[in-house]
Amino acid sequence: MAAAQAVPDPAGAERPPEKPVQAEAAQPAPAPPEKPAEAAEEAADDAVDATLPVARPDSTPAEPPADGPEAEAGAEPEPEASTTPPDDPKPVGRLIPPEETAAPEPPAEPKGPPVRETLRESDFDYAACLLALHDLGSVYEEIATISQPDQRDCGIARPIRVTEILPGIALQGGAAMRCDTARSLGFWMRDFVRPAVARLPDAPRLSGVQLGTTYDCRGRVGGEAEAEAKLSEHAFGNAIDISAFTFHDGPPLPVEPRQDSGDLVESFQRAVRGAACLEFTTVLGPGSNASHNDHLHLDIAARNGGWRLCQ
Known part of the structure; x- marks a missing residue:
């Protein structure tokens, strides 16, 4: 290569020869200095914080979105309902009980057959009862x-x-009743009343009885309001009331209070009244209550254990 010649300076001075320009090799950019371990951890924390929602001072921390379509679409979770009571709550009126608003229910239909049907005798029992009346001569x-x-x-x-x-x-006048009632009445008259009549003064002959109530669809009387009372045994043909005994040769002997009279008439009434409890399950009369002071009430009401009411 020819040596570089000096170029004359326009001012007459010589310039030193220029050095040849050589292409400099490209140097790699200096690598940034490595961060210490703490700086790396801070950077990692910053990266994580950047993905979390920013907490506001006046609200509770937001929960991360749940998995599902809304989370994938980036939907924000709905805010929770406030549990703070309203400043001005509405007044609450009186609660109306259901029985005041519901329509009254119709009375329930009675269950089972009527009482008169529950007392219906079987064919055998009915025939046996009629046979007993035939033997009595009724x-x-x-x-x-x-x-x-x-x-x-x-x-x-x-x-x-x-x-x-x-x-x-x-x-007197005849009476409708159940056959069982008539049978009990016949046995009482045959075994107790007629023999007791023979012990009265002058031994009168019994001709019959004067009747009070026989069959009557009504409630019980004596101690209960009739409108609220249970049905009387008269309503089923189970009862008969006797107000007096009649004779062929003398005046009637009424049923009435005879306390401490000390005569045979009082003894007769006491005897036949007491004996009636051997044939009937209920016997009421003078002294039982005001409603029975003028007659003997006799009925065959069924009671548990064969218990009888004799007053």
């Missing part, structure tokens, strides 16, 4: 079933009408 007739349109339980399923309970001993 005068009677079988009549149609008795029922009440306005009271389902009242009535007699197999009634009979008795005019003479024993031969020559009449039931």
